Amino acid sequence: MPTARFEPSTIKNKVKREEVARKQKKAKRQEKLQRRLAQAKAEADDPLLKKKRLAQNVPRTLDNTREYDPSILTANPSAEAGPSTLTSQDDPTKAPAEPEQQPQDESAADIANDPFAAYFSGAFDPTVPPKVLITTSPKATRTTYDFCDELVGVFPGAEFIRRKKGKGFEMGRIAGWAANRGYSHLMVVNEDMKKPNAITMVHLPEGPTAYFKLTSIELSQKISGHARATAHYPELVLNGFATRLGHTVGRLFQTFFPPMPEFQGRQVVTLHNQRDFLFFRRHRYAFRSTEKVALQEIGPRFTLKLRYLKKGLPAVKNLGAPSKHLEFDKEENEQEQQALRDIEMGEAGANDGEREGEEGEASKPEPPKQKKVVPPTEDEYLWMWKPELETTRRTFFL
Secondary structure: OOHHHOOHHHOOOHHHHHHHHHHHHHHHHHHHHHHHHHHHHHHHHOHHHHHHHHHHOOOOOOOOOOOOOOOEOOOOHHHOOOOOOHHHHHOOOOOOOOOOOOOHHHHHHHHHHOOOHHHHOOOOOOOOOOOEEEEEOOOOOHHHHHHHHHHHHHOOOEEEOOOOOOOOOOHHHHHHHHHOOOOOEEEEEEEEOOEEEEEEEEEOOOOOEEEEEEEEEEOHHHOOOOOOOOOOOOEEEEEOOOEHHHHHHHHHHHOOOOOOOOHHHOEEEEEEEEOOEEEEEEEEEEEOOOOOEEEEEOOOEEEEEEEEEEEOOOOOOOOOOOOOOOOOOHHHHHHHHHHHHHHHHHHHHHHHHHHHHHOOOOOOOOOOOOOOOOOOOOOEEEEEOOHHHOOOOOOOOO
16 A cells, blocks of 8 residues: 555554655655756756746845834835835735935035044045054953954054053043044953953044944954964955944944055955944955955954944043042152252253253244143943834844
């Protein structure tokens, strides 16, 4: 009696039941294989069939069904034709909405007035990398220092300075100190439970300040078959930044790299935005032939998620408050005062001799002094993530 008449679940004998089930699964696999082979043969003869099948079989994902945000710079994704259209599937009788687009004058005004306009206008030398100061939170451990060493290798003009212990080294004061010394960026790696957990990026001298959560860190040494980095300026690839907020974050990352990459190094840094998670990767590409290109990862790799964006530099709450005077022993204080008096008398005698020689020389005009950068006393948030903002799983902000 043929086995097709019976369902495996109705057979009481276990051995026979498993045998019938195996035969049915094998028949289904063979049928599916023959169907796919026939489909591949038909598409090889007519390429239009494959294009039509791919256009119709678009999977519904969280990315292509994201809720429309008025700040999106591109057209409304829910108004595009295709299976992912929300309006056509919810109500077939309703006409599809026209694609809404962000006004070009507003986006152009944002680009012209943002703090990064000088970088993109060509005011700086494109062959000179931006100066980036990298430091850590107080009392950092070896794990954080190793990660900072990797970041120094990623950004061409980066320099690492250990953060000193004690009061007076707030992030706002460090930002003002770095801005007054020609640095264009400040990057602070925060640590929690002896592991890096956040990065604060400050664009100097006028901000903004971005705070990112840091996860999934993997250093270059832990990546199997990783390549060795060279001193060439890398290329930068930004993917998936669609909104005005995402555009601001993307332009912030662009200012960390020289505008003129060195293509002979074949290094590329990728920052891929997917569901507001920023995946950082660094590769070297090699041309195997005229048609094939291979990628070899250099490292490190990590993931960022934006938590807030502030206007200007980080605030210092007690800025301008009188600091407590240092107290010394009486004998030490007297010795220091006597040493200061001796130094002042020596400088006075030297100044008298210099004045006689300077009286005959023509006075030269002094160059204009650069305005000192002072951090604010209050924070002004441009955007802050809150749990109530994510009304659905399809709500994204970048």
